[in-house]
Structures are given as structure tokens and as C-alpha cells.
Amino acid sequence: MDREPIFSQERQITDAGRHTGRAKRWIAEESRSPAGRSRKTETSISLHNLKESSLRFCEPCLFRKKERLVAMAGGKVYSFEEVAKHNEREDCWLIIAGKVYDVSPFMEEHPGGDEVLLACTGKDATADFIDIGHTATAKELMPQYCIGEVDASTIPSKIAYRVAPEDASPKPDADSGGAWLTVLQLAVPLLLLVLAFALQDFAKSKTQ
Numbered sequence: 567m568d569r570e571p572i573f574s575q576e577r578q579i580t581d582a583g584r585h586t587g588r589a590k591r592w593i594a595e596e597s598r599s600p601a602g603r604s605r606k607t608e609t610s611i612s613l614h615n616l617k618e619s620s621l622r623f624c625e626p627c628l629f630r631k632k633e634r635l636v637a638m639a640g641g642k643v644y645s646f647e648e649v650a651k652h653n654e655r656e657d658c659w660l661i662i663a664g665k666v667y668d669v670s671p672f673m674e675e676h677p678g679g680d681e682v683l684l685a686c687t688g689k690d691a692t693a694d695f696i697d698i699g700h701t702a703t704a705k706e707l708m709p710q711y712c713i714g715e716v717d718a719s720t721i722p723s724k725i726a727y728r729v730a731p732e733d734a735s736p737k738p739d740a741d742s743g744g745a746w747l748t749v750l751q752l753a754v755p756l757l758l759l760v761l762a763f764a765l766q767d768f769a770k771s772k773t774q
């Protein structure tokens with residue numbers, strides 16, 4: 567299968583710099599050509615919007631084509647909370663590499679099934695997406711579902727998972743058992759010490 571490594575932190579960071587240069591060259595190129603002139607403003611906006619955070623997360627392939635860069639300029643910036651609300655089969659949004667994807671129309675077609683996509687809502691699905699080893703074909707499909715970017719500052723650093731009440735509540739039996747164990751741990755050596763002295767005294771008195 568045609569698998570290529572993507573989203574590795576190291577590659578994202580080094581490529582981020584390259585994208586900027588490449589994109590800038592493209593703007594210069596576009597603004598020179600009469601056809602490109604009308605798109606100049608739009609493209610400049612797109613580059614202006616590409617903050618450090620989005621560049622850091624960007625997948626080099628997604629930037630290769632000019633159309634994709636322009637498409638990103640129209641994309642909205644969503645908060646993590648807003649994206650997380652879309653967690654149903656008919657309304658399913660995913661966060662992958664800093665971008666937001668509305669995969670609702672893709673649920674039935676997704677070769678991996680809709681359940682996996684649903685399971686990836688309400689979190690950053692980048693790692694899951696990478697772990698599968700999606701091919702270039704999958705990555706080519708992605709831009710059509712991209713609806714914007716996620717505001718990186720709103721992504722919780724650690725997702726708090728709900729713990730069932732019975733697991734979370736302290737167990738009284740275990741606690742009192744623990745206290746007894748501590749008492750025994752202190753008392754047993756003391757008792758042994760006292761016993762040793764008593765035996766020593768007894769032995770001495772016998773010899774006298």
C-alpha cells in the first residue's frame with residue numbers, strides 16, 4: 567500500500583518553515599500573472615491566517631496544491647468545545663492535525679466504518695488517524711471535508727475522563743484495613759523485641 571509518514575512532530579516543525587517560503591513564492595508568482603491577480607488578496611489573507619500553530623500541525627501534502635491553501639483561507643476557527651458538540655452519526659466533526667473535518671457525509675463510505683469515526687469525536691483524533699497508517703488516497707479525500715481549524719488554545723491539555731462513582735468513591739473497608747495493617751506493622755516488631763528481652767532475662771535468671 568502507498569503509505570507515507572505524516573504528521574511526525576519533527577517533520578511538521580521543519581516543514582512549517584518551508585511552507586511559508588513556498589507559499590510566499592507562490593503569492594509573488596500569482597500576483598505577477600493576470601489570472602492570479604484577482605486571487606492575490608484572498609491568498610494573502612490565507613497566509614495571514616496561517617498562524618504558527620496551524621503551520622506546526624499542517625500536513626505537507628495538504629499544502630501542496632494551491633487550491634487547498636485558498637480553501638483554508640475560507641475556513642473558520644472553531645473552539646474545541648464547539649467541535650466536540652458534533653458527535654453524532656449524522657453530525658460528526660473530527661479534529662485532525664489542527665484542522666476540523668465534518669465527516670458526516672463520509673460516515674457510510676469510510677472504509678474503516680463509522681464507529682471508529684464516532685469514537686474519535688470530542689478529542690484530538692490526530693494520533694488515531696496516524697496510527698491507522700492512512701494512505702495518500704485518504705489524505706487526498708480530506709480537504710473536501712475540511713471546514714476550518716480548531717483554536718489550539720481551547721484544546722484541553724489533558725482530557726478528563728469520567729470515572730464511575732463506585733470507582734471514584736473511597737472504599738471504607740479498604741481504608742480501615744489499611745489502618746489495621748499499619749498498627750500491626752508497628753506492633754509486631756515491638757512485641758518481638760519485648761519477647762527477646764524477656765527470654766534473655768529468663769535465661770540469665772536460670773544460669774544464676
Ligand code: HEM
Nearest residue numbers: 667677678682686691694695698699700701703704707708
Ligand atoms: C477525514 C478523515 C478520514 C478520512 C478521509 C479517512 C479515509 C479513509 C480511507 C480512504 C481508508 C481506506 C484505507 C486508506 O486508503 O488509507 C480508511 C481506512 C480506515 N480508517 Fe479512515 N479516514 C479518516 C479518519 C479516520 C479516523 C479518525 C480513524 C480513527 C481511528 C480512521 C480509521 C480507519 C480505519 C480503522 C480504517 C481501516 C484500515 C484497514 O482496514 O486497514 N479513519 N480511512
